[in-house]
Amino acid sequence: MSEKAITILYIDDEEHNLHSFKASFRKQYDITITSSVVEAEQLLDDKDFCIILADQRMPVMTGVQFFEKIRTKFPKPIRILITGHTDIGAAIDAINKGEVFRFIDKPWDYKYVENAISNAYDIYKTREDLKQRNVELQKANEELDKFVYSASHDLRAPLMSVLGIVNLALLEEDVKSQNEYLELIRQSVKKLDTFIINIIDYYKNARGVPVVTDISFEELVTEVQATIQYLPEYGNLKMTTDIQQDGIFNSDVMKLRIIFNNLINNAIKFQDKTKANPFVHLTVKSTDTDARIIVEDNGTGIKESDQDKIFKMFYRAGATNSGSGIGLYIVHEAIAKLGGEISVTSKIGQGSIFEINIPSINK
Amino acid sequence: MEPLLNFFLIDDSAFDLFIYEKLLIKSGITNSVRTFNSARDALKHLIGQADSLPDIIILLDLQMPDMNGFEFIDEFDRLPDALRQKIRIFMLSSTIDTRDIEKAKASEHIIDLLPKPLEIPFLKKKLAI
Numbered sequence: 001m002s003e004k005a006i007t008i009l010y011i012d013d014e015e016h017n018l019h020s021f022k023a024s025f026r027k028q029y030d031i032t033i034t035s036s037v038v039e040a041e042q043l044l045d046d047k048d049f050c051i052i053l054a055d056q057r058m059p060v061m062t063g064v065q066f067f068e069k070i071r072t073k074f075p076k077p078i079r080i081l082i083t084g085h086t087d088i089g090a091a092i093d094a095i096n097k098g099e100v101f102r103f104i105d106k107p108w109d110y111k112y113v114e115n116a117i118s119n120a121y122d123i124y125k126t127r128e129d130l131k132q133r134n135v136e137l138q139k140a141n142e143e144l145d146k147f148v149y150s151a152s153h154d155l156r157a158p159l160m161s162v163l164g165i166v167n168l169a170l171l172e173e174d175v176k177s178q179n180e181y182l183e184l185i186r187q188s189v190k191k192l193d194t195f196i197i198n199i200i201d202y203y204k205n206a207r208g209v210p211v212v213t214d215i216s217f218e219e220l221v222t223e224v225q226a227t228i229q230y231l232p233e234y235g236n237l238k239m240t241t242d243i244q245q246d247g248i249f250n251s252d253v254m255k256l257r258i259i260f261n262n263l264i265n266n267a268i269k270f271q272d273k274t275k276a277n278p279f280v281h282l283t284v285k286s287t288d289t290d291a292r293i294i295v296e297d298n299g300t301g302i303k304e305s306d307q308d309k310i311f312k313m314f315y316r317a318g319a320t321n322s323g324s325g326i327g328l329y330i331v332h333e334a335i336a337k338l339g340g341e342i343s344v345t346s347k348i349g350q351g352s353i354f355e356i357n358i359p360s361i362n363k
Numbered sequence: 364m365e366p367l368l369n370f371f372l373i374d375d376s377a378f379d380l381f382i383y384e385k386l387l388i389k390s391g392i393t394n395s396v397r398t399f400n401s402a403r404d405a406l407k408h409l410i411g412q413a414d415s416l417p418d419i420i421i422l423l424d425l426q427m428p429d430m431n432g433f434e435f436i437d438e439f440d441r442l443p444d445a446l447r448q449k450i451r452i453f454m455l456s457s458t459i460d461t462r463d464i465e466k467a468k469a470s471e472h473i474i475d476l477l478p479k480p481l482e483i484p485f486l487k488k489k490l491a492i
Binding site: 149150152153156157158159160161163164165167168171184187188315316317325 | 375376378379381382383385386389426428429457458459460478479480481482
């Protein structure tokens with residue numbers, strides 16, 4: 001985050017005070033001055049100020065009265081009162097009531113004012129940071145809530161399916177059909193296991209410490225291919241690869257594996273069984289600064305209205321054969337963590353192309 | 364002898380459609396089960412067949428992509444009275460989320476929430492047969 005200048009509003013009916021203040025501090029702070037309390041309120045409407053300085057003795061209302069008036073509407077700025085010796089009683093009273101953060105004696109001294117502003121800004125910043133943290137925390141809690149809700153469904157649903165199958169199998173007298181039930185149980189358990197692996201991947205990706213190493217895309221792809229080619233869903237899909245790597249590419253192998261695994265698994269899962277030659281083609285072009293990965297298939301494709309939602313957590317596109325809606329979310333998160341981007345082009349019935357660009361991580 | 368009931372199963376899980384269709388038929392309370400893997404398709408079917416539709420019982424899953432169980436109920440609410448009167452809806456779900464359970468209980472269109480896996484004696488009790 002860039003260091004923004006501290007914004008200060010200074011109100012004083014004596015113009016020469018305003019100008020001497022501005023002349024002394026304009027290089028350090030972003031200063032707005034006015035001699036009118038009415039104008040000061042308008043200025044507060046238009047701009048966010050960190051600190052308000054007000055003179056106590058002004059003709060329309062005193063500085064303390066002004067602070068009292070604006071306090072509820074503009075609670076964020078830290079209020080500082082400027083007073084002459086004769087008003088010290090009023091200033092102490094205002095501090096004790098919480099109307100002002102501190103007061104500055106007239107005639108003011110440069111160092112003293114600078115110190116007061118710096119202290120006031122510390123308080124302002126601490127409060128703002130706390131607010132920001134609270135917003136982030138609330139968002140994280142909402143996400144966690146949603147996560148627990150969906151995860152508990154995805155953990156429980158396949159188990160209840162298994163229980164349903166067992167109940168049904170117990171009613172069955174024909175022993176031969178038991179094998180059919182066992183096959184269903186196997187599939188259901190497999191589904192549950194996939195979900196658990198996904199959850200662990202998600203967790204490692206979100207919380208784990210990234211390990212950056214020198215990546216060989218050739219090796220990585222071979223490794224991923226080895227784990228998937230015996231999947232029963234694989235069918236007669238043809239997987240081809242075109243990998244060109246020039247130079248050393250550094251990245252987190254764990255995240256890359258998650259990305260390849262999910263995208264290739266999806267291509268297998270959503271292949272179009274009505275097509276004679278279902279394929280998935282993987283292209284990797286990598287230099288020592290960037291890698292471009294393209295996963296193209298002639299599968300069932302993704303509806304246009306779903307294309308911007310598929311990367312959301314637990315969004316499930318389509319009704320048949322759909323997973324838990326976590327795979328592409330994890331892919332998206334992993335790519336984001338690597339500082340890259342993913343895009344999809346797809347046509348229903350024709351197939352999908354996922355394109356990923358990620359930078360090499362400098363060690 | 365009670366007349367046989369007509370069931371519609373709405374569930375995105377192919378497993379569960381298979382299991383509960385078999386179970387309902389085996390139980391002897393029905394010989395007519397139609398299955399839908401999408402709530403939207405089921406809704407279209409209800410509207411399309413409004414005139415010829417017999418009295419039916421729907422077992423409706425909750426968590427489904429595209430249109431979930433509660434969204435189906437919202438659409439159901441807009442159907443003509445004559446059509447709605449032919450339909451009794453039970454929600455059939457593995458949810459243990461109290462908000463879901465409360466919401467299902469509060470709905471005037473959902474007779475009850477049946478936990479998965481479906482227990483036939485429990486369903487019979489709810490249907491008073």
